[in-house]
Amino acid sequence: xxxxxxxxxxxxxxxxxxxxxxxxxxxxxxxxxxxxxxxxxxxxxxxxxxxxxxxxxxxxxxxxxxxxxxxxxxxxxxxxxxxxxxxxxxxxxxxxxxxxxxxxxxxxxxxxxxxxxxxxxxxxxxxxxxxxxxxxxxxxxxxxxxxxxxxxxxxxxxxxxxxxxxxxxxxxxxxxxxxxxxxxxxxxxxxxxxxxxxxxxxxxxxxxxxxxxxxxxxxxxxxxxxxx
Amino acid sequence: xxxxxxxxxxxxxxxxxxxxxxxxxxxxxxxxxxxxxxxxxxxxxxxxxxxxxxxxxxxxxxxxxxxxxxxxxxxxxxxxxxxxxxxxxxxxxxxxxxxxxxxxxxxxxxxxxxxxxxxxxxxxxxxxxxxxxxxxxxxxxxxxxxxxxxxxxxxxxxxxxxxxxxxxxxxxxxxxxxxxxxxxxxxxxxxxxxxxxxxxxxxxxxxxxxxxxxxxxxxxxxxxxxxxxxxxxxxxxxxxxxxxxxxxxxxxxxxxxxxxxxxxxxxxxxxxxxxxxxxxxxxxxxxxxxxxxxxxxxxxxxxxxxxxxxxxxxxxxxxxxxxxxxxxxxxxxxxxxxxxxxxxxxxxxxx
Numbered sequence: 001x002x003x004x005x006x007x008x009x010x011x012x013x014x015x016x017x018x019x020x021x022x023x024x025x026x027x028x029x030x031x032x033x034x035x036x037x038x039x040x041x042x043x044x045x046x047x048x049x050x051x052x053x054x055x056x057x058x059x060x061x062x063x064x065x066x067x068x069x070x071x072x073x074x075x076x077x078x079x080x081x082x083x084x085x086x087x088x089x090x091x092x093x094x095x096x097x098x099x100x101x102x103x104x105x106x107x108x109x110x111x112x113x114x115x116x117x118x119x120x121x122x123x124x125x126x127x128x129x130x131x132x133x134x135x136x137x138x139x140x141x142x143x144x145x146x147x148x149x150x151x152x153x154x155x156x157x158x159x160x161x162x163x164x165x166x167x168x169x170x171x172x173x174x175x176x177x178x179x180x181x182x183x184x185x186x187x188x189x190x191x192x193x194x195x196x197x198x199x200x201x202x203x204x205x206x207x208x209x210x211x212x213x214x215x216x217x218x219x220x221x222x223x224x225x226x227x228x
Numbered sequence: 229x230x231x232x233x234x235x236x237x238x239x240x241x242x243x244x245x246x247x248x249x250x251x252x253x254x255x256x257x258x259x260x261x262x263x264x265x266x267x268x269x270x271x272x273x274x275x276x277x278x279x280x281x282x283x284x285x286x287x288x289x290x291x292x293x294x295x296x297x298x299x300x301x302x303x304x305x306x307x308x309x310x311x312x313x314x315x316x317x318x319x320x321x322x323x324x325x326x327x328x329x330x331x332x333x334x335x336x337x338x339x340x341x342x343x344x345x346x347x348x349x350x351x352x353x354x355x356x357x358x359x360x361x362x363x364x365x366x367x368x369x370x371x372x373x374x375x376x377x378x379x380x381x382x383x384x385x386x387x388x389x390x391x392x393x394x395x396x397x398x399x400x401x402x403x404x405x406x407x408x409x410x411x412x413x414x415x416x417x418x419x420x421x422x423x424x425x426x427x428x429x430x431x432x433x434x435x436x437x438x439x440x441x442x443x444x445x446x447x448x449x450x451x452x453x454x455x456x457x458x459x460x461x462x463x464x465x466x467x468x469x470x471x472x473x474x475x476x477x478x479x480x481x482x483x484x485x486x487x488x489x490x491x492x493x494x495x496x497x498x499x500x501x502x503x504x505x506x507x508x509x510x511x512x513x514x515x516x517x518x519x520x521x522x523x524x525x526x527x528x529x530x531x532x533x534x535x536x537x538x539x540x541x542x543x544x545x546x547x548x549x550x551x552x553x554x555x556x557x558x559x560x561x562x563x564x565x566x567x568x569x570x571x572x573x574x575x576x577x578x579x
Binding site: 126 | 327383
């Protein structure tokens with residue numbers, strides 16, 4: 001009979017917690033970035049596009065290392081912002097959230113953008129001539145009509161977050177019960193003698209969560225189609 | 229409504245340079261596709277920004293490049309009806325109708341939901357979603373939504389061109405009635421002269437990004453009749469039909485007109501081409517045409533290679549056309565009497 005250790009349970013919970021937090025944290029930024037890239041013409045738009053999509057093409061380890069350089073004690077943000085405020089992110093679960101958010105962000109933005117691009121610009125113009133200011137128009141027209149993209153993006157990012165490994169291990173380490181998520185725990189089991197069974201058990205948990213998430217997405221999509 | 233505009237805007241190779249001042253309630257902007265009509269009104273509504281110039285509406289400056297003044301679209305109180313309804317798909321009919329109303333300052337809220345719903349005949353649609361409405365219903369809701377924002381000017385950018393003819397002439401009475409009942413001045417944009425004649429009193433024609441002339445749709449229709457194979461289209465609003473021997477008889481002034489393609493609707497709009505009116509100097513004892521009207525010539529005017537004749541028949545007006553030779557033979561001069569023969573099949577019901 002399989003029995004998970006408390007470290008295994010905390011790895012499962014931590015995985016869920018990190019993926020959910022990273023997704024929720026990214027939603028407003030993802031929406032704002034997608035809006036800027038879809039509707040606004042400004043200098044540096046291409047640069048923003050490249051920066052947002054870079055984590056998609058870079059090896060996650062590189063992203064993790066860059067985050068470490070940025071957020072570490074001697075990094076720009078670490079030294080200028082975090083230290084004066086007495087915040088230490090590196091090797092905490094919060095660092096795992098940041099790593100997951102950065103790596104999954106391009107997926108979220110892409111999904112929201114795809115949704116936004118299908119919104120007829122005349123609807124936004126109509127709202128403006130009806131007296132809605134820019135933000136009013138964004139919240140009452142763009143946001144509700146981007147809902148499908150927002151949901152798809154969130155689910156994609158959450159799923160990606162569950163599997164995040166490379167960036168997390170660099171900025172958050174692999175501390176059982178503190179920063180160890182499912183992939184990190186599997187990695188540790190696989191590297192240790194006689195860890196195969198437990199690795200497989202955690203793999204099954206991973207698969208189960210993914211299946212539930214995908215089924216939830218399907219159900220939500222079907223429900224939205226029915227509401228239409 | 230008093231509108232003063234002097235605007236310049238370039239889009240790639242297209243250049244809009246529009247200067248005009250106009251005072252009226254039912255103004256048309258007429259021109260072919262690509263002439264700059266939509267660009268002009270989107271600048272007036274504040275949806276796009278001119279390169280330079282001035283927009284003054286009822287004494288209030290909405291845009292002035294010299295003073296760097298540019299009132300935002302949502303503050304201009306100019307609402308729009310577009311070619312397609314563009315209803316908010318996530319809102320109900322009522323939600324759509326009230327979108328602008330809720331954003332309108334209390335002091336401007338003179339037009340209220342109930343009265344608009346009644347004029348547009350959409351009482352039974354209020355709680356429905358907008359996706360399953362018919363084309364005509366959608367456009368009526370779009371008109372209601374624009375009107376309920378209590379605008380000081382309504383801009384209608386080709387609101388009928390996406391509708392088929394039947395639907396178009398069903399929507400026109402709603403459009404006209406709504407603007408008349410609620411006294412909303414409007415700019416009506418179209419490339420259809422017929423729509424212009426029904427909807428507007430004054431007309432600005434636009435060509436290649438410039439205002440070509442200020443005229444009326446009626447004058448333009450007369451000026452163009454010579455060059456058109458269909459001639460001039462007389463529009464007759466006929467009411468109170470009665471069936472007689474396979475025809476419909478309609479009261480028209482102090483006489484009755486016989487129409488083949490009539491209907492039992494209490495009132496209908498018919499078109500009659502000037503080329504379908506045959507003139508006789510004297511009463512032709514018998515004719516196959518079911519309508520023979522005694523008329524007085526009110527005006528005779530040049531219409532290209534033809535001669536246009538404005539006739540007064542029993543208190544109503546008709547425009548006919550003849551070739552120059554016929555005008556001479558008939559002695560068509562102001563005040564002379566003629567008989568106009570019109571076949572019952574020549575009347576075409578609109579809508």
